[in-house]
Amino acid sequence: MTKMWKEIFQQPEALKSCIETNERAVREIADALNEADISSVVIAARGTSDHAAVYGKYIIEYKLGIPVALAAPSIFTAYKGTLKMKNCLVAAISQSGEAEDVLEVIKAANSQGAITLGITNFVDSPIAKECRFHLFTNAGVEQSVAATKTFTTQLASIAQLVAHWSGDENLAKMLKTIPENVSKVLCQKEAVITKVQRYRYMEECFVLARGINYSISLEAALKIQETNYVRAKGYATSDFHHGPFAMVEKDMPVIVFAPEGPSLKDVKEMTDKLISVGAEVIIVSNNDEICEMGNVSFKIPKTENDMISPFYNVVLAQMFACQLSLAKGLDPDRPRGLNKVTITR
Ligand code: AGP
Numbered sequence: 001m002t003k004m005w006k007e008i009f010q011q012p013e014a015l016k017s018c019i020e021t022n023e024r025a026v027r028e029i030a031d032a033l034n035e036a037d038i039s040s041v042v043i044a045a046r047g048t049s050d051h052a053a054v055y056g057k058y059i060i061e062y063k064l065g066i067p068v069a070l071a072a073p074s075i076f077t078a079y080k081g082t083l084k085m086k087n088c089l090v091a092a093i094s095q096s097g098e099a100e101d102v103l104e105v106i107k108a109a110n111s112q113g114a115i116t117l118g119i120t121n122f123v124d125s126p127i128a129k130e131c132r133f134h135l136f137t138n139a140g141v142e143q144s145v146a147a148t149k150t151f152t153t154q155l156a157s158i159a160q161l162v163a164h165w166s167g168d169e170n171l172a173k174m175l176k177t178i179p180e181n182v183s184k185v186l187c188q189k190e191a192v193i194t195k196v197q198r199y200r201y202m203e204e205c206f207v208l209a210r211g212i213n214y215s216i217s218l219e220a221a222l223k224i225q226e227t228n229y230v231r232a233k234g235y236a237t238s239d240f241h242h243g244p245f246a247m248v249e250k251d252m253p254v255i256v257f258a259p260e261g262p263s264l265k266d267v268k269e270m271t272d273k274l275i276s277v278g279a280e281v282i283i284v285s286n287n288d289e290i291c292e293m294g295n296v297s298f299k300i301p302k303t304e305n306d307m308i309s310p311f312y313n314v315v316l317a318q319m320f321a322c323q324l325s326l327a328k329g330l331d332p333d334r335p336r337g338l339n340k341v342t343i344t345r
Contacts (some may be wrong), residue, residue: 012183015179018137022161025135026157043090047342051216052215063162094125097122103130117131120134121150146223159171204231207254208235212306212309213263220255220314241270260285286312300313
């Protein structure tokens with residue numbers, strides 16, 4: 001069994017540990033943020049962790065109405081510049097906690113007296129030590145180059161903090177149901193193994209979603225790129241309408257995340273458009289009607305809250321990427337030219 005597949009299946013346990021571990025810390029951080037009356041947030045991250053930051057942008061802006069900027073760490077490193085961050089929450093998300101350019105953002109924020117928060121999988125990492133607050137994802141060591149359990153636990157840490165920061169007890173309660181529902185997604189392993197065979201010669205694809213699941217279209221595309229060498233590109237459907245749609249050709253695979261909720265109407269319209277030009281549409285949804293529209297489809301559990309479906313969509317995408325890699329005769333644990341920890345400055 002590959003390390004990636006093994007770690008995908010560790011997610012129910014990892015999510016449970018993460019949520020339990022941070023129960024106290026999220027309350028303490030939420031109190032500090034409410035007391036400081038934070039009016040803007042800056043998040044710095046790279047790669048998969050940056051996709052968790054995109055999730056963070058949507059959930060914080062939606063639940064708290066606080067604008068979130070995704071930092072460009074190069075402003076601090078390559079350009080030797082800085083940002084005015086005195087009254088901000090400045091968060092760094094990094095599996096390893098070693099991302100050097102991300103750390104520079106935190107150092108600048110600390111020097112200005114901002115509230116800093118690190119979300120990492122290592123309590124003694126440079127980022128964890130530099131930040132005033134830390135959320136430990138507690139996913140266990142991740143050996144696979146392709147991040148899986150550390151991504152979903154980053155999402156859980158962010159959502160748990162937002163639930164307490166915004167005082168949304170229902171969201172906090174719903175987060176506790178995620179591990180069990182992720183297990184239900186994992187039960188689809190046979191379906192994934194069978195259905196990916198159809199795509200073993202795939203060389204390019206698009207991955208689309210809208211709203212909070214935009215983060216998952218980016219992350220699913222990255223998982224497919226690094227484990228399959230497929231030119232996969234993630235978009236929000238709202239952007240895809242504005243030009244990229246012209247690239248779609250007959251039989252081109254397009255993965256569409258279409259959970260029930262505020263994004264469904266637009267995603268369904270995009271799906272109609274894709275079908276009209278003969279694209280090969282792969283639907284991931286908890287809505288029967290849209291599932292039937294796909295050439296291939298995968299079911300995820302029902303969700304009452306749009307902030308929760310990203311967990312299920314991404315687990316399905318991780319399984320898809322891992323099994324597609326194997327179907328192509330590749331080794332998802334040895335992506336060419338990549339290491340587990342990538343440092344950019
Ligand atoms: C994840 O699948 C990638 N291998 C990569 O993007 C990784 O997430 C990135 O290098 C960020 O690392 P960090 O979270 O340890 O800072």
